[in-house]
Amino acid sequence: MSIVQRLLDRLGLAPDTFDDDDVRLAAEQAVVDLLELVMLVDGSSAEAERELIRQFLDERQWPGGHNPYSYSEEACARARLALAPGGPLDEFLATVTGRLATDDDRAAAYAAVLDLAGVDGELDEREARLLAGLRSRFEAR
Secondary structure, eight states: OOHHHHHHHHHTOOGGGSOHHHHHHHHHHHHHHHHHHHHHTTSOOOHHHHHHHHHHHHHSOOOTTOOHHHHHHHHHHHHHHHHSTTOOHHHHHHHHHHTOOSHHHHHHHHHHHHHHHHTTSOOOHHHHHHHHHHHHHHHHO
């Protein structure tokens, strides 16, 4: 059972109380969280990486009232915290990957982060470890 499902159970909320837009938004936001994490894991952020994230944000249809750029800034701050020495990286990954409910969501998220990791022409060993860890998490579900 995912962290999200446990939280919903604890709050007494059945998953069917959310509509498809809520589920889709959660999955899209999870991808943004992962993109920011992969961008920062090697200790730098190249312009090509930032541009790919902007493209991702611009290509999606976000529900009214949701500013994807504000969310991206918040996701970047969460990713920095998770990557800090002693930071809550495992908890961050568990929460984020828990919002990717379907195999299609996980495959799309993995493809997006794989594209981002390679956009600067180099795959840093920290990026490679993170990608391998994500793949393991996705395969375990």
